[in-house]
Amino acid sequence: MPEPPAPVAYLLDLDGTLYAGGAAVPGAPETLARLRHRGVPFRLVTNTTSRSRAMLVERLRGYGFAVEPEEIFTATLAGAAFAREAGIRTVAPYLPAPALEDLSPLELVGGSSRVGGAPSEGGRPEAVILGDLGETWNYALLQEAFDYVMGGAAIIALSRDRYWQRGGRLALDAGPFVAALEYATGKAATVAGKPSPAFYAAALAGLGVSGPAAAAMVGDDLWSDVEGAQRAGLQGWLVRTGKFREETLRDSGITPDRVLSSVAELPA
Ligand SMILES: [Mg+2]
Structure with a gap:
C-alpha cells in the first residue's frame, strides 16, 4: 500500500495514547513539545468523561505535558454544544460528577447530578447524557434513564466506546450502557464524541487545515x-499502546493508514 501523504495537523487521543496506566507514554511529552516547536497544529481529543477539561489539563501537566485548556476538546464539551444547538436546556447527566462543570450552562436533573443520591428534583429532562460512569452504574440509574427516555427524552451518548485499558485488563466503557438503553427503549442515541463526524469537524475547526484529509x-x-x-x-x-491488541486489529476489518508502536514515533 502506498504511504499516505504526510499530515499537516494532528488530533491526538489522550488515554491509551498520550498516557496509560497513570503515567505518560514514554516519549509522548517530547513528541508534543516537538510538534509545538515546529508549529505543527494539533488538538488533544478525548472521549474520557471522568474529568472536566480543567482537570485533564492538570493531569496532563502532572505527567509532564505542556498544554493549554483550549488545546483540549472533549466529548463532554461536544455533548453540551450539541444539546445547546438542539435547543435543549435541561438534561439528566450520567457521567462522573467531576466532569459535570463542562455541561454548564445546561440545567441538570437526576442522574449523577444528585448529591448523595438524593431524590431527583426539578423538571423532566429533554435529554439524558450518557458518559462513562464505570462502577457507579447500577440498576436504579439505568432504570431512571430508561424512564426519562420512555417519557420523551432524547439519548445523547458522549461515546459508544466498547472498552478501555484499565490496569491490566480491558474495562467496560460507556458504549455497552448506551446500547442497553437503546435496546430497551427502541430509540437511537446521538453520539457527541468520537467517532461522530461533527466531533471531528469541531476539533479541526481553528487548526487552519484546508480539509480533513490534511489531518x-x-x-x-x-x-x-x-x-x-x-x-x-x-x-x-x-498506536500499539493502551487497549491495542494485535488480534483485535487483525479481526476488525479496519485498515489504519499507519500503525505506530507509540505516539513517540510521530514523524515530527
Ligand atoms: Mg484512547
Missing part, C-alpha cells in the same frame, strides 16, 4: 479513533 487522528481505539476518523475524511493512525 491524522492518532489513537488506540480502532473504531472511534481510526475508523471514525477515516469516515470523517481524516487519516486514522493506530
Whole structure:
C-alpha cells in the first residue's frame, strides 16, 4: 500500500495514547513539545468523561505535558454544544460528577447530578447524557434513564466506546450502557464524541487545515479513533499502546493508514 501523504495537523487521543496506566507514554511529552516547536497544529481529543477539561489539563501537566485548556476538546464539551444547538436546556447527566462543570450552562436533573443520591428534583429532562460512569452504574440509574427516555427524552451518548485499558485488563466503557438503553427503549442515541463526524469537524475547526484529509487522528481505539476518523475524511493512525491488541486489529476489518508502536514515533 502506498504511504499516505504526510499530515499537516494532528488530533491526538489522550488515554491509551498520550498516557496509560497513570503515567505518560514514554516519549509522548517530547513528541508534543516537538510538534509545538515546529508549529505543527494539533488538538488533544478525548472521549474520557471522568474529568472536566480543567482537570485533564492538570493531569496532563502532572505527567509532564505542556498544554493549554483550549488545546483540549472533549466529548463532554461536544455533548453540551450539541444539546445547546438542539435547543435543549435541561438534561439528566450520567457521567462522573467531576466532569459535570463542562455541561454548564445546561440545567441538570437526576442522574449523577444528585448529591448523595438524593431524590431527583426539578423538571423532566429533554435529554439524558450518557458518559462513562464505570462502577457507579447500577440498576436504579439505568432504570431512571430508561424512564426519562420512555417519557420523551432524547439519548445523547458522549461515546459508544466498547472498552478501555484499565490496569491490566480491558474495562467496560460507556458504549455497552448506551446500547442497553437503546435496546430497551427502541430509540437511537446521538453520539457527541468520537467517532461522530461533527466531533471531528469541531476539533479541526481553528487548526487552519484546508480539509480533513490534511489531518491524522492518532489513537488506540480502532473504531472511534481510526475508523471514525477515516469516515470523517481524516487519516486514522493506530498506536500499539493502551487497549491495542494485535488480534483485535487483525479481526476488525479496519485498515489504519499507519500503525505506530507509540505516539513517540510521530514523524515530527
Ligand atoms: Mg484512547
